[in-house]
Amino acid sequence: MKIKNSIYIILISLVFASCIPNKDLVYLQHTEKSNRENEVNEVVSKPYRVQTNDILTVSIKALDQKLVDMFNPSTSQNQNQNQISQQNLYFSGYSVDDHGNIRIPVLGDLNVLGYTVDEIRQTIEKKLLDEYFNYEARLYVTVKLAGLRYTINGEITRPGTNVLYQDKATIMEAIANSGDITLTGNRKKVQVIRKYPQGYETYTIDLTKDTAIESPYFYLQPNDYIYIKPLKQKSWGTGTTGVQTITTIITALSLITTTILLTRNL
Structure with a gap:
């Protein structure tokens, strides 16, 4: 009788230990630090400052577009702007070199390292107005990052x-x-590896708590690397839900029982 009770206790312990609790799967859960569930949280994201290997898109327009065509990159006139792919942006955009410069037609080298896209836009506008045009040309300059590129594994x-x-x-x-984190992914320890001019910095963010939105790593930056660690339940191989765990245990016990019976009959 004691042996049976011990087996039952072991089975129940395995079921509870191997199952993934709901609190490990739900994002941005309410914590004690938050006063109200519907409170407005201040955005802590700072303007992104351009780094080497970033790709920028620069568009210059004016009342007479022909006057500024020479400043724009040579792209196909028939190309639909909505159909520009990442490959096209790589060839037609402005890549920031190791010295922090981009090379714009006619204007030449322009240092953009450490500047925001708005500061770069103002610099280009000023340079054009000072050296080539006057206010009546009605210049309109747009500077954007060629998308937020990230890697997730x-x-x-x-x-x-x-x-x-x-x-x-x-x-x-x-x-x-990227299709969401799998059931066996650890949402409490999501690693973000971020590139800075001086090197790389690794940070761990807990996405199961609503305080995650206060982290500066909550907002993506170009070339971020995100790594989702596995939970211990994956390495155990007993299943991620109660049904899977019970099925695995029953299968294992059936195999053991069958082996014992066959051994006795020999």
Whole structure:
């Protein structure tokens, strides 16, 4: 009788230990630090400052477009702007070299390292007005990053390198764009490796708590590397849900029982 009770206790312990609790799967759960569930949180994201190997798109327009065509990159006139791919942006955009410069037709080298895209736009406008045009030309300059490029690996549905074509994006959007974290992915210890001029910095963010939105790593930056660690339940191999665990244990016990019976009959 004691042996049976011990077996039952072991089985129940295995079921509870191997199952993934709901609190480990839900994103941005309410914590004690938050006063109200519907409170408005201040955005802590700072303007991104351009680094080497970034790709910028620069568009210059004027009342007479022919006057500024020479400043724009040589792209196909028939190409639809909505159909520009990442490959086209690599060839037609302005890549920031190791010295932090981009090379614009006629204007030549322009240092952009450490500047925001708005500061770069103002610099280009000023340079054009001072050296080539006057105010009546009605210049309109647009400077953008050629998408937010990131790489995500580990316990994610679709690992790999992706690009989000928007000015700002969160790590939650990057994860959703990659098919979400798998059941065996550790949402409490998501690693973000971020590139800086002086090197790389690694940070761990807990996406199960709503305080994650206060982290500066909650907002994506170009060339971020995101790694989703696996939970211990994956290495145990007993299943991620109660049904899977019970099925695995029953299968194992059936195999053991069959082996014992066959051994006795020999």
